Amino acid sequence: MANTAAVCNSFKQELFLGAHQFGSVTLISRSSLTAPTTDSFKMALYLASATINKSTTVYTTTGEVSGTGYTAGGTAETNGNAPALDTDTAHWTPSASVSWSTVTLSTAFDAALLYNSTQTTGGNGRAVAVFTFSSQTVTAGNFSLTMPTNNGTTGLLRIA
Amino acid sequence: MTILDEPLIYTSLGNMPVSELEHYVGWEVTAEYVKFREVYKFQGEIVKESAHVHALNGHEMGAFIPS
Numbered sequence: 001m002a003n004t005a006a007v008c009n010s011f012k013q014e015l016f017l018g019a020h021q022f023g024s025v026t027l028i029s030r031s032s033l034t035a036p037t038t039d040s041f042k043m044a045l046y047l048a049s050a051t052i053n054k055s056t057t058v059y060t061t062t063g064e065v066s067g068t069g070y071t072a073g074g075t076a077e078t079n080g081n082a083p084a085l086d087t088d089t090a091h092w093t094p095s096a097s098v099s100w101s102t103v104t105l106s107t108a109f110d111a112a113l114l115y116n117s118t119q120t121t122g123g124n125g126r127a128v129a130v131f132t133f134s135s136q137t138v139t140a141g142n143f144s145l146t147m148p149t150n151n152g153t154t155g156l157l158r159i160a
Numbered sequence: 161m162t163i164l165d166e167p168l169i170y171t172s173l174g175n176m177p178v179s180e181l182e183h184y185v186g187w188e189v190t191a192e193y194v195k196f197r198e199v200y201k202f203q204g205e206i207v208k209e210s211a212h213v214h215a216l217n218g219h220e221m222g223a224f225i226p227s
Contacts, residue, residue: 093218104172133193133213140172141198141210148215156218 012090012159016083028119039118042125043098043145044074046111048135058124059115067138069103077114086152090159093150100143108135112145114156129157171200171207181207192217 014020018036030036042059046052050063061072080095098112111132115125136143148154168175181200188195193215200208 089220091218102170129219131215131219133195134188136195136197136211137209138211139206139209140170141208142212143210144212146212146214148218154217156215158218158220160220160222 009085009088009090013083013085015159016090016092016157026121030118038079039116041077041079041094041128042074042115042117043077044072044113044115045070045100045105045109045143046113048108048110050111052111052113052130054130056113056127056130058121058127059113059117060124065105065107065109067103067105067107070100070105073117074098074113075100076117081150084150086155088160089152089155091150091152091155091157093147093156095147095150097144097146099145100138102140103138103143104140105136105138105143108137110135169200169208171202173202173207176202176207 011020018030030039044059045065046063047065052063059073064072064074066072075098077094077098078096081093083090083092085091111130113130114128116128117125119126131145147156150156152158152160166177166179169178169181171181181202184199184201186197186199188197193213195214196212198208198210199206
């Protein structure tokens with residue numbers, strides 16, 4: 001027998017579930033300490049001129065797109081996928097695309113911020129991740145962001 | 161009620177006959193996403209523009225494993 005150093009796979013998956021707490025944090029109640037409800041997540045769009053990156057800690061209206069048909073704060077994600085484990089990689093992906101219909105976003109945008117709209121700090125949802133694409137405008141049209149395949153190789157968020 | 165033979169689409173100038181518009185589509189393929197862009201122009205002006213991004217690959221957070 002031999003021991004092998006590793007981060008336990010179950011731990012990676014449980015991070016997505018909020019099962020571990022290493023330090024103190026001020027949380028919005030999830031109804032129950034022993035069987036907490038799932039948080040809600042949103043996706044907001046950001047102008048190409050904005051500065052949204054790994055240092056972003058919360059959702060902000062600074063640099064967010066604005067225009068006909070777009071509501072500040074973005075669109076709610078459909079969270080129908082429980083965090084799962086694919087061999088050694090824990091992963092989570094929203095279960096549906098996010099889309100904006102009949103919108104006009106005249107100023108170029110190139111990023112989307114995924115954030116937790118339940119868990120806020122200072123009144124703003126805690127940031128999760130930033131996704132970028134080439135600069136885009138929309139005129140009296142639609143914009144959608146389709147999620148990748150939810151597995152350990154391509155899932156939207158993965159812990160390997 | 162008048163039934164139009166020609167389909168109309170909603171644009172920034174209101175509902176317009178499709179035949180009066182120039183139609184362009186384009187694809188951008190990268191390792192991270194595929195983007196489809198569709199543009200309608202009327203006399204050179206963009207009156208309708210849509211885009212659809214299909215993310216192919218999310219973000220992976222690596223866990224340090226001593227070798």
